[in-house]
Amino acid sequence: MSIGLHNSTFKNPVIRWVDSRLPIFSMMQNEYGTFPTPKNFNYFWNFGALAMINLLIMIATGIFLAMHYTPHVSMAFDSVERIMRDVNYGWLFRYVHANGASMFFIVVYVHIWRGMWYGSYKAPRELLWIIGVVIFLLMMATAFMGYVLPWGQMSFWGATVITNLFSAFPVVGDHIVTLLWGGFSVDNPTLNRFFSLHFLLPFVIFGVVFLHVAALHITGSNNPLGIDVKSPADTLPFHPYYTAKDSVGMVVYFIVFASLVFFAPNYLGHADNYIPANPMVTPAHIVPEWYFLPYYAILRAVPDKLGGVLLMFGSILVWFILPWLDTSPVRSMRFRPIAKWFLLLWGIAFGVLMYCGGKPPEGIYVVLSRVATLYYFAWFLVILPLLGRLERPLPLPESIAKPVLRGGGPLPAGAAAKPMEKA
Amino acid sequence: MADHLAPAGAPHAAGEHAADGTTKRDFLILAAGGFAAVGAGAMAWPFISSMNPARDVLALSTTEAEIGAIPVGGAVTLMWRGKPVFVRHRSPDEVQAAATVDMGELRDPQADSARVKAGKAEWLVVIGVCTHLGCVPLGQKPTDPKGEFGGWFCPCHGSHYDTSGRIRKGPAPANLPVPTYAFTTDTQIKIG
Numbered sequence: 001m002s003i004g005l006h007n008s009t010f011k012n013p014v015i016r017w018v019d020s021r022l023p024i025f026s027m028m029q030n031e032y033g034t035f036p037t038p039k040n041f042n043y044f045w046n047f048g049a050l051a052m053i054n055l056l057i058m059i060a061t062g063i064f065l066a067m068h069y070t071p072h073v074s075m076a077f078d079s080v081e082r083i084m085r086d087v088n089y090g091w092l093f094r095y096v097h098a099n100g101a102s103m104f105f106i107v108v109y110v111h112i113w114r115g116m117w118y119g120s121y122k123a124p125r126e127l128l129w130i131i132g133v134v135i136f137l138l139m140m141a142t143a144f145m146g147y148v149l150p151w152g153q154m155s156f157w158g159a160t161v162i163t164n165l166f167s168a169f170p171v172v173g174d175h176i177v178t179l180l181w182g183g184f185s186v187d188n189p190t191l192n193r194f195f196s197l198h199f200l201l202p203f204v205i206f207g208v209v210f211l212h213v214a215a216l217h218i219t220g221s222n223n224p225l226g227i228d229v230k231s232p233a234d235t236l237p238f239h240p241y242y243t244a245k246d247s248v249g250m251v252v253y254f255i256v257f258a259s260l261v262f263f264a265p266n267y268l269g270h271a272d273n274y275i276p277a278n279p280m281v282t283p284a285h286i287v288p289e290w291y292f293l294p295y296y297a298i299l300r301a302v303p304d305k306l307g308g309v310l311l312m313f314g315s316i317l318v319w320f321i322l323p324w325l326d327t328s329p330v331r332s333m334r335f336r337p338i339a340k341w342f343l344l345l346w347g348i349a350f351g352v353l354m355y356c357g358g359k360p361p362e363g364i365y366v367v368l369s370r371v372a373t374l375y376y377f378a379w380f381l382v383i384l385p386l387l388g389r390l391e392r393p394l395p396l397p398e399s400i401a402k403p404v405l406r407g408g409g410p411l412p413a414g415a416a417a418k419p420m421e422k423a
Numbered sequence: 424m425a426d427h428l429a430p431a432g433a434p435h436a437a438g439e440h441a442a443d444g445t446t447k448r449d450f451l452i453l454a455a456g457g458f459a460a461v462g463a464g465a466m467a468w469p470f471i472s473s474m475n476p477a478r479d480v481l482a483l484s485t486t487e488a489e490i491g492a493i494p495v496g497g498a499v500t501l502m503w504r505g506k507p508v509f510v511r512h513r514s515p516d517e518v519q520a521a522a523t524v525d526m527g528e529l530r531d532p533q534a535d536s537a538r539v540k541a542g543k544a545e546w547l548v549v550i551g552v553c554t555h556l557g558c559v560p561l562g563q564k565p566t567d568p569k570g571e572f573g574g575w576f577c578p579c580h581g582s583h584y585d586t587s588g589r590i591r592k593g594p595a596p597a598n599l600p601v602p603t604y605a606f607t608t609d610t611q612i613k614i615g
Contacts, residue, residue, distance in 0.1 A: 064473055086478040089469035 031217055036235035037242055038223035040400050044118070045221070045242075046249030047111040053250065054104045055209065059202050061097040062146075065090075069149065071195035073188045076151035077276045095265040096257075101143050102268045103257050105291035108136060116322075116343060119331025120222040126323035128215040133319045135208050140316075142201040143289065145194040152273030153283050159186045159194070161286065165299075168309040185279060226331025227396055234400035285360065293357030294350055298376070300361045301369035311373065318380045325380055327388025335394040339387045346379040484615045490546070491610030498563045500551060503614045507551035507559055508602060509575070510612070513586060517573065518544050521587035528591075531598045535587040538601050548612065549588035550602050553577040555595035560584060575599070 008019035008026060019025040068087050070079040083090035112132070115121055121129035148159045163180045167173040182189030220229060229235055236242070260267065268290055272283045288296050295312045302308035318325075333340035349372040356372070359365040486503040490510055493499055498511040513521070521535040522544075539547060553560050555577065561567040562575035562584075570576030570583035572591045577584075582593030589598040604614040 060470070064470055067474070068477070082477070082479060086480075088472040088475055088477060090473060090477070092469055093473065 031213075031238075032243075033237065033239045035217070035238040036220070036229070036232065037238045038221055038229055038234060038400055039236040039241070040223050040225060041221075041242065041245065042224050043245075043249055044110070044114040044224075046246050046253075047107050047114060049246040050107045050249060050253050051104065051111055052209065053253075054100060054107055055202065055205060058097060058100050058104060059206070061093045061100065062199070062202065065093050065097055066199060069195075071149070071192050073151060073191055073277070076149060076191060080150045092261075095261045097146075098269065099257065099260040099265060101146065101289070102260070102291065103253070104139065105143070107253070108139065109291075112136070112319075113347065115222075117333050117340075118222055118224055119226050119326070119328075119333070121323045122326065122329075122331050123323070124219045125215075125222060128212065128219060129323060130320055131208060131212045131215060133316070135205055135212060136319075137316065138201055138205045138208065140292070142198060142205065143291070145198040145201070147273075147289060148191065148194045149198060150273060151191065151277045153275045153277055153281075154270045154273040154286070156186060156277035156279065157282055157286050158288060159190065162288075163190075165309050165312070168306045170306070187279075222331060223400060224332060225334065225397060225400060227400065230399045231401070287358050290354065290358070293355075294353035295357075297353040297357035297369045298373045300357070301366065301373045311377075315373075315376060318377070322380065322384075326384050328391065328393065329388075330393040330396065335396055336387075336391060337394060338391045339384070342379060342383050342387070346376065349375045349379075486614045487607070487611065488614070489611050495545070497565075500563050501614065503550075503602065508614055509547070509549050509551040509563060509588070509599070511547045511563075511586075513545050513547055515545075517586040520573065521585060521589075524585070524587075524589075530590050531596070533587075533589060533598055538587050538589075538598075540606060543606060546612075547586070547588060548601060548604050548614070549599035551575075551599065553579065553582055553595055554590065554597040554599065555580055555582050555593070560599075 005020040006023040006026065008016045008023065010016045010019050010025055015025050065083065068079065068083045068090060070076055080094070083094050085091075087093075115129060115132070144158070144162060148155045163177055163186065166176040166180065169176065178184065180190070181187065182193060223229075270287065270289075275283075287293070295315055298315050299308045299312040302311050328336065328339065330336055333343060352368055352372040353376065356365045356369040361369075484504060486501055486508070488499075488501050488510070490499065490512070493510065493512040495512050496514050496517075498509060501508040501510060518535070524535075526532045526534070536544070538549075551559050551563070556579065558577055558579035560570075560575035560577040560582070562569040568576045568578075570585075570592075572583050572585035574584040574586045574588060574591075576582070577593065577595065580594050582595035583591050584595075584599055585591050587598075588601075590596070602614050604612050607613050
């Protein structure tokens with residue numbers, strides 16, 4: 001091998017020639033072939049790969065929808081109807097794209113929950129987690145702007161309400177809103193820029209996902225026990241073990257996805273968005289898409305404009321400092337007998353907020369929203385920091401390999417398990 | 424490639440080898456690969472299909488026009504499928520010139536009678552797109568150059584068409600095509 005060339009291990013002469021000059025084949029082999037992966041993953045670990053697939057589906061269907069869509073206030077709604085009625089398989093792309101957004105949020109919410117439950121945000125994976133929160137924020141922006149494009153009543157009034165959130169900020173608020181609109185109301189300039197950004201952001205997400213995966217491959221994956229990989233006996237090569245396991249998850253994911261697209265394509269949408277946008281009339285009951293409901297409930301729980309907006313943004317921004325709010329060195333909730341109940345309760349509070357966000361802002365729903373909002377923040381800012389000091393965690397297993405062989409739990413010292421590589 | 428990624432000694436016992444050296448894994452790779460190829464094709468089909476003309480585009484595939492008002496020697500340009508269609512009311516001299524050309528002179532030999540409707544030889548209907556590279560030839564307006572053969576002249580690369588719309592000189596390979604059309608009345612045509 002001459003100087004300056006990568007020492008490729010591939011036998012095929014063409015692959016070897018390319019790989020020696022640009023080791024992409026070696027990289028794929030190292031990162032997705034032989035990559036040592038903890039051998040005790042459960043199905044929660046499918047959801048990162050599912051999110052990646054979902055992103056690719058959204059980009060593919062989105063590019064083809066953009067070929068037929070017209071970003072103009074007088075033509076947008078009709079061009080979407082034309083996609084549904086006249087364009088070959090246009091109905092399929094639009095329903096896959098619209099329900100794909102819902103699937104994306106389902107998958108990513110499970111992925112985030114996995115990270116919280118098994119402590120994947122803790123050292124050394126803090127930056128990995130922070131990049132993930134950035135991806136989530138980009139996803140929210142992209143989904144919001146995409147929902148505006150069909151230019152139905154919910155599109156228009158969703159855009160009006162969400163952009164008006166920024167008017168809550170003193171002094172600069174109104175200027176920010178005018179800047180977002182490009183005018184004095186949501187109108188054609190707004191639609192044009194939202195289309196441009198809705199096209200751009202998925203590629204930005206793709207870039208940040210690359211950073212997310214790159215950071216993951218430095219620290220390696222967390223696992224359900226939350227303990228570090230100690231020896232090769234704790235790991236398996238990614239391929240074929242986790243390519244196969246991810247494929248099983250993929251089949252289930254596609255069954256759910258296809259059920260939505262083919263049997264209930266409008267179940268998660270809102271009927272009012274099939275009414276063309278009318279700047280003169282607001283729909284009686286205006287709600288965002290289901291995946292934004294918890295934050296919407298937090299916004300409405302606060303009887304103060306600026307306070308509601310700050311708390312709503314804060315509900316996600318607080319995730320950025322989660323690695324430092326959680327003071328416990330134990331990652332997995334399996335070994336945190338008290339914290340796991342509080343985290344489950346937080347999950348329920350999130351669900352309550354999602355439920356209340358879809359209901360009218362009155363009576364019991366306001367009370368429930370306030371209680372759930374209070375607990376949402378109490379978990380991050382009070383309970384989690386204190387529990388790290390007060391809670392006595394269960395004893396951790398010595399290694400991943402031991403509980404796998406002996407059915408879990410810590411082992412007495414000296415009872416060394418047989419290594420796995422001959423299994 | 425998959426073989427050496429499996430843990431040593433795991434699924435690849437010597438007993439699985441058939442006499443000719445093939446293994447169960449060869450079959451699995453072939454079957455899985457074939458299935459994946461069919462799946463990829465099935466997924467690609469709607470994407471490719473969506474780029475073909477949509478139903479509303481196909482619905483615009485006919486154009487009707489009243490042509491009774493065109494004087495002898497005059498012409499109008501209609502739009503059909505986004506393209507210009509030349510309708511020329513030919514004079515008896517022009518019909519005569521088109522009908523008496525020696526077939527040997529033509530690059531794309533076609534009798535004038537095959538390019539008009541029987542009994543309607545004064546009406547020539549052709550698609551007004553040069554068969555070279557798609558420009559619209561001149562010759563519709565009285566002031567336009569009509570080329571050396573009295574038909575049309577393409578200004579882009581100098582193709583000359585005769586009074587039957589046939590290529591006579593220049594780089595174009597074929598005659599101006601005659602679209603599918605019919606006379607719905609004596610003075611009305613339907614193209615497409």
